[in-house]
Amino acid sequence: MAEGASKQLGRGLVQVFTGDGKGKTSAALGVVLRALGHGLRVYLVFFMKGDYPYGEGKILSQLPNIEVASFGERGSFTDPNNVKPEERKQAKQALAAARQAMLSGKYELVVLDEVNVAVFCRLVSVDEVIRLIEDKPPDVELILTGRNADSKLVKAADLVTEMVKIKHPYNEGVAARRGIDY
Amino acid sequence: MAEGASKQLGRGLVQVFTGDGKGKTSAALGVVLRALGHGLRVYLVFFMKGDYPYGEGKILSQLPNIEVASFGERGSFTDPNNVKPEERKQAKQALAAARQAMLSGKYELVVLDEVNVAVFCRLVSVDEVIRLIEDKPPDVELILTGRNADSKLVKAADLVTEMVKIKHPYNEGVAARRGIDY
Numbered sequence: 574m575a576e577g578a579s580k581q582l583g584r585g586l587v588q589v590f591t592g593d594g595k596g597k598t599s600a601a602l603g604v605v606l607r608a609l610g611h612g613l614r615v616y617l618v619f620f621m622k623g624d625y626p627y628g629e630g631k632i633l634s635q636l637p638n639i640e641v642a643s644f645g646e647r648g649s650f651t652d653p654n655n656v657k658p659e660e661r662k663q664a665k666q667a668l669a670a671a672r673q674a675m676l677s678g679k680y681e682l683v684v685l686d687e688v689n690v691a692v693f694c695r696l697v698s699v700d701e702v703i704r705l706i707e708d709k710p711p712d713v714e715l716i717l718t719g720r721n722a723d724s725k726l727v728k729a730a731d732l733v734t735e736m737v738k739i740k741h742p743y744n745e746g747v748a749a750r751r752g753i754d755y
Numbered sequence: 756m757a758e759g760a761s762k763q764l765g766r767g768l769v770q771v772f773t774g775d776g777k778g779k780t781s782a783a784l785g786v787v788l789r790a791l792g793h794g795l796r797v798y799l800v801f802f803m804k805g806d807y808p809y810g811e812g813k814i815l816s817q818l819p820n821i822e823v824a825s826f827g828e829r830g831s832f833t834d835p836n837n838v839k840p841e842e843r844k845q846a847k848q849a850l851a852a853a854r855q856a857m858l859s860g861k862y863e864l865v866v867l868d869e870v871n872v873a874v875f876c877r878l879v880s881v882d883e884v885i886r887l888i889e890d891k892p893p894d895v896e897l898i899l900t901g902r903n904a905d906s907k908l909v910k911a912a913d914l915v916t917e918m919v920k921i922k923h924p925y926n927e928g929v930a931a932r933r934g935i936d937y
Contacts, residue, residue: 603781606788606811607784608934611934632791727922730922734776734921742913755789
């Protein structure tokens with residue numbers, strides 16, 4: 574199945590989902606679901622989320638052909654001007670894990686969730702992520718998510734979508750809801 | 756589990772994913788995955804897609820607590836100025852199915868995929884969709900996807916996100932890829 578799946582994918586692209594609107598991680602998860610449905614193999618790494626207790630983590634672990642890894646300290650606010658060594662270490666581990674998965678030949682889709690934010694917060698350098706993109710095997714698809722995507726990443730990507738917030742109830746005092754928003 | 760799940764959701768909102776960029780249906784699918792992971796019950800209806808053979812349909816059918824329905828003639832291009840009676844009939848059935856699911860008490864999340872396009876193509880009237888929104892039980896979340904969301908729907912929704920195409924390789928001759936794009 575893996576060989577067939579790889580043939581199905583053909584040329585793998587680099588996709589970026591960015592912007593301040595909803596749906597960046599959700600869109601990546603939707604592509605993951607679609608890819609799994611076609612028998613593609615998926616590696617999904619979460620940056621800056623720590624021990625991932627979210628709803629999608631539970632359900633993804635029930636599906637075949639996917640490996641999920643999570644790094645970072647959940648709930649800790651990262652100040653770009655005052656990065657803790659542990660935050661930087663976790664992000665570097667996440668990037669190394671993504672690189673290893675991308676080069677392993679085991680996956681047709683590798684998702685780096687919130688890597689754009691990790692770059693913005695200087696946990697990893699943009700040039701390290703650019704090198705990842707440059708080293709991408711042709712038959713692997715990469716998806717990078719997170720707001721504030723660096724202009725170098727936008728330039729290096731094949732497909733960039735900005736999620737724009739047109740209207741958001743959290744501005745009107747509605748709190749994030751478990752099961753829908755996280 | 757259903758009762759607890761319903762309590763988790765609390766106030767259900769009306770979300771719209773629109774715009775010409777990628778990720779509208781994918782984002783809805785990502786929210787579906789998250790909701791299922793938390794034990795919420797999901798009804799997902801596809802407008803204008805016919806017998807749904809896509810990757811996500813296969814994998815979704817393996818998950819618990821979700822019902823998927825699909826209406827419309829797949830691959831048929833709908834001309835807003837020359838709608839076929841069968842296209843209108845299918846879209847009306849899709850909307851009726853969504854309404855029934857929304858009012859049944861069986862689901863905490865109801866997704867109407869591509870309903871915005873069905874309105875744009877005048878397969879269903881915007882006022883029918885507005886009535887659906889007005890009749891929404893408080894503990895049900897509605898997600899409407901598709902480009903060209905009617906301004907009345909944007910006004911009626913709680914949360915609206917526009918997917919904006921910043922860069923797209925299909926403009927450069929790359930065809931849609933099975934397993935990733937559909």
